């Protein structure tokens with residue numbers, strides 16, 4: 001295994017929220033043995049203490065990497081979201097501190113899509129209330145309000161990876177698929193693009209939400225949008241809790257305007273199994289409540305563990321930022337005969353010439369150089385032939401350039 005400037009076994013990997021053991025195995029196999037593993041999200045104070053000396057952190061949807069937490073993590077050089085969503089991390093703050101953030105953009109897509117499809121069927125058959133009644137000893141054997149999904153219209157809001165999978169699966173059951181997205185999208189199968197969100201809402205028997213958490217999607221389904229939905233229709237939310245105005249949803253379910261809902265994500269979610277789940281939907285029989293398990297299958301978690309650990313290891317070993325969500329992407333070859341310098345800097349005029357000036361010394365040869373920038377930061381990788389001492393000295397000089405955010409040396 002090639003050496004890194006900092007021995008792998010000294011780099012602290014903080015893994016939170018019970019990420020899959022496949023991640024631990026991947027780190028260990030790559031020589032990263034200093035792993036601190038927690039099977040739940042840590043309370044704020046414990047998180048601050050645990051992250052203080054961590055070099056890499058792996059988390060899922062609950063842990064909030066706020067400005068304060070990132071500020072506390074003085075040694076942190078990479079973040080892995082072992083999930084799809086990255087809204088729990090202050091991505092700009094991380095970028096400006098030279099910290100790339102990685103995720104697993106597809107590994108739990110199918111798991112969410114399968115759950116949503118199952119929920120559409122259960123809701124159309126009014127199973128949530130019949131199930132709840134049976135648990136209480138009541139026998140609601142009746143066809144009232146129960147329908148097949150075949151021939152019904154599924155409205156998909158957010159036609160990305162999950163939305164398109166849901167659409168393909170729904171068509172295989174004979175559903176008609178409508179979608180709404182802010183981007184222009186390739187229509188799969190016979191799916192049709194709705195003219196507007198309201199057009200989709202008023203034409204769908206079941207509406208399912210698959211948008212990310214952004215400022216624009218906060219409360220995008222509020223009282224007015226729910227009123228635009230068909231009387232007796234259903235709403236499914238397995239995206240993010242703040243996409244739906246939960247009080248407006250509860251009111252529509254109570255009034256009977258909506259016949260049912262399936263909700264997997266909530267504005268306030270318990271941080272651990274011990275904390276009580278509080279929601280205005282709790283006492284409604286016509287709601288299927290699940291504890292944010294859309295992506296929680298054995299298959300998805302095992303794949304996510306491997307995928308995100310591999311991205312963190314590759315960045316740590318080789319500097320590659322391919323598929324980072326907040327960072328200039330640089331795909332790098334190996335560097336078997338060179339020492340590799342990583343220089344992350346503010347994207348200001350003249351930076352590259354200052355970097356190259358430092359590297360223009362008689363005792364070194366530049367074997368390769370890779371640069372990528374975005375609006376605010378630049379990431380340059382320089383492979384050099386030089387002694388260990390010369391490379392260390394160049395690293396120090398690079399670190400002293402005004403506007404430098406972070407430097408690393410990989411032997």
Ligand SMILES: NC(=O)C1=CN([C@@H]2O[C@H](COP(=O)(O)OP(=O)(O)OC[C@H]3O[C@@H](n4cnc5c(N)ncnc54)[C@H](O)[C@@H]3O)[C@@H](O)[C@H]2O)C=CC1
Nearest residue numbers: 084085158159160161162181182210211212238239294295
């Ligand atoms: N319940 C769970 O356990 C899980 C929840 N998720 C959530 O699902 C979300 C979607 O995941 P993917 O489909 O993989 O993401 P994606 O990025 O592939 O698709 C999201 C789509 O939403 C569209 N969009 C964004 N803003 C919009 C707006 N204001 N109006 C309409 N469309 C908009 C985008 O253009 C994109 O096509 C994730 O961001 C995550 O929050 C993901 C996995 C598991």
Ligand SMILES: O=C(O)C(=O)COP(=O)(O)O
Nearest residue numbers: 060061062083084085295
């Ligand atoms: O992948 C996502 O975005 C999810 O919401 C899944 O979150 P989780 O890993 O189950 O906390």
